[in-house]
Every structure is written in C-alpha cells, then in structure tokens.
Amino acid sequence: PKIGARLRRLPCILTARGDVETVVTFDVKDIAEVFAVLKPYRRRQLSAEQRAALVARLRGAQKPREAPCECEYSEQEATQQAGGYLSPVSGDCEA
Numbered sequence: 001p002k003i004g005a006r007l008r009r010l011p012c013i014l015t016a017r018g019d020v021e022t023v024v025t026f027d028v029k030d031i032a033e034v035f036a037v038l039k040p041y042r043r044r045q046l047s048a049e050q051r052a053a054l055v056a057r058l059r060g061a062q063k064p065r066e067a068p069c070e071c072e073y074s075e076q077e078a079t080q081q082a083g084g085y086l087s088p089v090s091g092d093c094e095a
Contacts, residue, residue, distance in 0.1 A: 006037050 004022035007013060012030035017023050026034055046054070 003037060007034070010034065010037065 004016075004018070007022055007024050008016045010026075010030075010033060012026050012033050014025045014027070016025075024034070
C-alpha cells in the first residue's frame, strides 16, 4: 500500500514532501478526493453501558492474581544487585 505515492499522483495536491512520511497540502474543496485515498476513520465511542459491559466481560476473563511474595529485602540489598538478582532476607521466595 503506497498511500504516499497515490496521494502525490492526485491532481489536487499542491505540495508534497517526505520519503518515509508524506506531508501534503491541498485545497479544502478537494478534501473528499484526498480522504478517498487516506480512508480516515473515527475511533469507536463507547456509551457508559457498553463500557461497563466490556469491563465486566474482561474481568471475568482475567486470571486471578497470585498473592504477592512474602519475601522482604533489606534496603541495602534492594539497592545492590548480586549477579543481577536480589536474594531474599527471609521467606520461601523462589524468584
């Protein structure tokens, strides 16, 4: 999809610049012709009811969160990394 090249070929384009991104100028009366190439769309707007229904559906699909690790780190160990990993002071942490 060479949209930039298609835009440049339109007779209504006054100026066009850019190779990776294309910036064009055109007269407002030609907006329908330009938008036919660009195919812009609006983002979907959800009503409060639709949003609540989606939130409820997603919450039902989520895995339950695991309890956080009970390990405690001293302030010194939290600031120093031993081999890239922190070692727990107490607890049965496997992380």
